[in-house]
Amino acid sequence: MAGRSSTAEGRHDLLVAWKKKFKEGCDFDNWGQAVEAGEIYALLKRNIEAEVLSSQHQFAHSDTVVLKNVCRIIASRYAYLGAPDLNDVGFGMTELTKLVEAFCSWTEGCDLPEASRIAQRLPSNGAESSRLGHSSAPHGEDDDDDEGYEAGQSDTYKLVQKPTFASGKTLLTIRLDRIGLKDAPQHIDPFFSVLVRDVTGTDRATPQRTSVAIGRSDLYLRFEMDIYIDIPLEEFPQDCAIFFELNHYKQKKGKHSTRCFAFLEHDEFKPGEKALELYKKPTNFKRRKLSLLTVKPLYLHLDLQLTKF
Template sequence: MEDTRFTWNKAFQEALDHDTWGQVEEAVNGYQRLQVAAAVEHVENVLDLPGHRRQAIGQLANILKLRIQELNAGVRGSVGLPGMQALKPFMAGLVVSDVCLPPALAAVIKAAPLPAAVAAAGDTGSKARNQPGDTTLSIDFATLSVKGAAAMADPRIIVRVRDKAGKLLEAVQESPAIMCFPSDPDKFSLGFSWHMQTPLNCLPDDAAVFFELQHYKLTKKKKSIKCYSYLEGVELEAAGGAVLEVYRKPVDAKRKARPTLLTSKPMYMHIVRRLVQH
């Protein structure tokens, strides 16, 4: 738990420094990574914390979500830079002690609460356009197991919708940077949502959605795909949780052959599918 406290506090201090100097993009990226980690921990309770400490982590996720919204919109909101600076003592004791939000920030949460499940979602892309009678698909990403995840630089999930010929059917979408669970260096906490832009009833029968893990190779100074998973056919039309196998690159966009598992030890991506009838 002390490792988690140290990691989160360090990440917060770095993001706050960017915020203080007006480096908006860097601050948003830093806050967002921490927000996702906190929201997922609040929902899944990987650290097996008592309820009041878990609630404090959820409050942190909500405050960070509000500050991210303020920075992206370029407005002075109810949190602001002073609110983030006031979080320093709270962050110093989070996870390992019974800390409470500063009263002013607690009032902000009370006035504009955000459910933890929403706070966990660094939403990717716009909501699916739809007409009466359409069915749209949204996916909530939970976790991804990949050996050596903690050592990857700037890991992200790239989502591509393709037909059997490999043709892209809509715009490519990219997740925010993702983080590892402090307690498991081979497991990513994803914590974002993706919304298909094309209604399911408008897709060809051979459509598939590919989820590619991209990271930055420092030695080669370029982005690279590490592995991938995908959904196809009836899997796209079923609501509920799904456990997807993780495959070795290169991505077989045309699905000509059975893909090869990334490792001999099973690795999986956990997602939840949501279908909306319009």
């Protein structure tokens, strides 16, 4: 469109795509096709969150508030589809359908009262991230000890963009595929903190945080996202490892907690699939006297790729 900046065009294209997907998901929902609707809701929430957190498209603060409210509503409906016995979803299909109609007509710089009204009634989780899971907190290996999650620090992490290194240097890309847990469906807003740390717990690369899981089954949380380590493999300190902390929201306590962790050591930086053992919290950066989370054959599944510049 003449006179419009590429940034404005990018935002416009995103909104058009999101509106189309939201209506498509709602249509499936109205037809009783919960699986199809849930898949669209999960993907839509992930895409909106990723773009809102990015500085590339520069959404205004007021528009970000609207989009975050829409994300909370989508996540709440997704949670209900996975656990229809939830009684605190806060809205029904009639109201959701009206919201979709309003969102499809919404333009930047305008309020979306339909979203505000619903969002105000949703159970508060004490964080910008919305509920993506069941209402009950995980149990079993997880206990009431919340040691391990660095509240206020990990909350600001994002995924780094794919870096470019000097000629001859190697980029390590980690495909974070899925994690196996005996109570996977019960986790609320599960996400990973990805940390490159030495034995003293000092960061040696940019700390990262993923978006919430994009799917779940009886035994797995699926992430299916790429993690770029922003130091060349040739410069990776020998005493460091890459740690993967699984965090989730504990509704009763109103805060996040680390569920478990896994790590990848220097001699494991080879192309191909990996299945890492899961360990009990708190995260042990010295990697000594570790306690397995479970004796069941459940692991963190990764796929490593090395790219030479």
